[in-house]
Amino acid sequence: xxxxxxxxxxxxxxxxxxxxxxxxxxxxxxxxxxxxxxxxxxxxxxxxxxxxxxxxxxxxxxxxxxxxxxxxxxxxxxxxxxxxxxxxxxxxxxxxxxxxxxxxxxxxxxxxxxxxxxxxxxxxxxxxxxxxxxxxxxxxxxxxxxxxxxxxxxxxxxxxxxxxxxxxxxxxxxxxxxxxxxxxxxxxxxxxxxxxxxxxxxxxxxxxxxxxxxxxxxxxxxxxxxxxxxxxxxxxxxxxxxxxxxxxxxxxxxxxxxxxxxxxxxxxxxxxxxxxxxxx
Amino acid sequence: xxxxxxxxxxxxxxxxxxxxxxxxxxxxxxxxxxxxxxxxxxxxxxxxxxxxxxxxxxxxxxxxxxxxxxxxxxxxxxxxxxxxxxxxxxxxxxxxxxxxxxxxxxxxxxxxxxxxxxxxxxxxxxxxxxxxxxxxxxxxxxxxxxxxxxxxxxxxxxxxxxxxxxxxxxxxxxxxxxxxxxxxxxxxxxxxxxxxxxxxxxxxxxxxxxxxxxxxxxxxxxxxxxxxxxxxxxxxxxxxxxxxxxxxxxxxxxxxxxxxxxxxxxxxxxxxxxx
Numbered sequence: 394x395x396x397x398x399x400x401x402x403x404x405x406x407x408x409x410x411x412x413x414x415x416x417x418x419x420x421x422x423x424x425x426x427x428x429x430x431x432x433x434x435x436x437x438x439x440x441x442x443x444x445x446x447x448x449x450x451x452x453x454x455x456x457x458x459x460x461x462x463x464x465x466x467x468x469x470x471x472x473x474x475x476x477x478x479x480x481x482x483x484x485x486x487x488x489x490x491x492x493x494x495x496x497x498x499x500x501x502x503x504x505x506x507x508x509x510x511x512x513x514x515x516x517x518x519x520x521x522x523x524x525x526x527x528x529x530x531x532x533x534x535x536x537x538x539x540x541x542x543x544x545x546x547x548x549x550x551x552x553x554x555x556x557x558x559x560x561x562x563x564x565x566x567x568x569x570x571x572x573x574x575x576x577x578x579x580x581x582x583x584x585x586x587x588x589x590x591x592x593x594x595x596x597x598x599x600x601x602x603x604x605x606x607x608x609x610x611x612x613x614x615x616x617x618x619x620x621x622x623x624x625x626x627x628x629x630x631x632x633x634x635x636x637x638x639x640x641x642x643x644x645x646x647x648x649x650x651x652x653x654x655x656x657x658x659x660x661x662x663x664x665x666x667x668x669x670x671x672x673x
Numbered sequence: 674x675x676x677x678x679x680x681x682x683x684x685x686x687x688x689x690x691x692x693x694x695x696x697x698x699x700x701x702x703x704x705x706x707x708x709x710x711x712x713x714x715x716x717x718x719x720x721x722x723x724x725x726x727x728x729x730x731x732x733x734x735x736x737x738x739x740x741x742x743x744x745x746x747x748x749x750x751x752x753x754x755x756x757x758x759x760x761x762x763x764x765x766x767x768x769x770x771x772x773x774x775x776x777x778x779x780x781x782x783x784x785x786x787x788x789x790x791x792x793x794x795x796x797x798x799x800x801x802x803x804x805x806x807x808x809x810x811x812x813x814x815x816x817x818x819x820x821x822x823x824x825x826x827x828x829x830x831x832x833x834x835x836x837x838x839x840x841x842x843x844x845x846x847x848x849x850x851x852x853x854x855x856x857x858x859x860x861x862x863x864x865x866x867x868x869x870x871x872x873x874x875x876x877x878x879x880x881x882x883x884x885x886x887x888x889x890x891x892x893x894x895x896x897x898x899x900x901x902x903x904x905x906x907x908x909x910x911x912x913x914x915x916x917x918x919x920x921x922x923x924x925x926x927x928x929x930x931x932x933x934x935x936x937x938x939x940x941x942x943x944x945x946x947x948x
Contacts, residue, residue, distance in 0.1 A: 433698070434698055434703070435698065435699060436697070436698050437692055437696065437698075438695055438696060438697075438701070440694055440696050442702050444705055444709070447706050447710075448709075450706040450710060451706075451712075451713045455713055474751070486750045490730070490747065493725075493746050494730050500721070500746075501722075504722070504725050505717050505721045507721070508720035508721050509717045511763075512713060512716060514765045516713070522821070522825075525821060526811060526817075527809065528817075530801045531680075531804070532801075533680070533684055538801050539798055539801070542798050546794070549766075552763055553762075553766070556762065560750070561748040562748040562751055563747075563761065564751060566760035567761055569925050570762070570891065570923075570925075571766075573925060574769075574773070574891070574923065576917075576923070577782065577783055577787060577922055577923055578786070579783070579787070582787070582922065630688065630691055633687070635810045635811065
């Protein structure tokens with residue numbers, strides 16, 4: 394009796410497993426994506442990766458917050474500098490007021506986008522500092538460092554183009570100065586300034602131009618570069634901290650210092666314990 | 674400096690080590706990543722909430738009715754006609770913004786706007802090719818450590834200075850006009866006094882200094898002794914009307930009327946330096 398129940402149950406379980414596995418197998422057979430995901434999740438990283446290594450994914454999270462809130466803002470924002478005679482303000486400024494003051498949780502979406510930009514830039518710099526201090530830009534990761542610096546530049550350009558969009562005094566005059574500064578560059582400067590302005594004066598054309606760059610060209614490029622950045626991280630592996638002896642650039646024959654201070658430049662007691670095979 | 678073969682051997686060893694003694698990304702590293710990401714999202718939501726709940730619908734109530742801990746929701750609508758607004762970029766451009774106070778138009782301003790930022794960017798891109806040693810421990814990379822500390826200190830200092838730099842409001846500058854007229858001796862020249870008032874109320878002192886008033890920004894020169902530079906009234910008027918015609922792409926066109934331009938030029942020609 395008990396045996397029959399177990400067999401029936403396990404038959405049902407087998408059916409369930411088959412039902413779950415079928416679409417997974419179907420997708421795997423046709424794309425190899427499941428294998429890729431398994432490789433991504435279960436690939437080995439150095440045993441002594443630590444909180445410093447989370448700065449990259451934290452930056453990615455901040456960018457995804459920007460992407461998501463940006464999509465929602467684009468549903469309500471109007472990149473139109475034309476002054477509405479009824480209200481006396483531009484459509485762009487009016488839509489920013491509407492989003493912030495009237496829409497349900499509009500303040501949260503715009504606030505997260507506005508402050509997420511700063512958090513994103515700060516995390517970019519922290520992540521860059523970590524990579525620099527760990528010497529993680531060295532062979533074979535030179536290309537990934539260059540992609541990272543490009544991402545920093547594009548991130549700051551996102552900040553520059555996004556700053557104009559509320560079309561308030563702060564935005565307008567900061568952009569007047571910013572574009573004029575671009576204009577001082579030799580040879581290319583005046584052309585760049587004209588291109589950014591979309592004419593002789595900063596006006597409606599500048600606004601729609603900045604909006605297009607801010608929500609199409611730059612984020613598209615950033616998404617692509619982040620994809621490449623992550624691909625290289627997975628392909629080349631996560632750099633171990635400079636103080637680790639296994640999986641690192643230190644000499645195998647070199648003894649770790651017995652009386653060194655633990656911390657950023659020396660192995661901490663805990664990682665020494667781990668290194669000796671405690672949890673491998 | 675390590676040879677290519679040494680690098681390859683080292684990376685091969687790394688791959689073998691990680692394969693043998695590493696831990697899987699999921700769940701170990703992913704746990705840290707998830708916690709950190711939640712912290713990031715919480716901080717962003719927290720900043721948005723503080724910003725929203727300490728500010729009001731009207732930007733004018735900032736400082737009086739609302740504390741505006743993190744600034745207003747928006748400033749006044751953009752108005753190309755008002756010129757008494759102090760331009761200021763977002764905080765992460767303050768270091769560039771402040772850099773421009775160090776260099777003066779027209780001799781060296783290009784160093785601040787293009788020169789130094791471009792050099793810094795090229796160094797950042799080229800870093801993996803400049804530092805080709807295999808050593809990664811900080812205690813054995815004195816040059817890297819010193820460079821990092823210098824960059825952090827200088828960028829921090831420039832950002833801080835840019836943040837605390839306080840530009841006088843036009844209403845405060847206008848009160849200085851009578852003392853300017855007296856010190857420069859143009860109190861009886863009505864056209865020059867009118868020009869001084871335009872100069873004071875149009876935000877010129879956001880970049881130019883005049884007898885110690887205003888803040889030197891974007892490399893703009895001091896104008897206390899502009900008359901001594903030998904420009905005619907027509908030249909000054911043409912320059913202020915459209916600075917870009919004279920290769921100055923930093924100073925904006927302010928859209929002054931001919932009468933205002935004439936008054937401004939008269940004011941500058943009466944500015945022979947304090948006696």
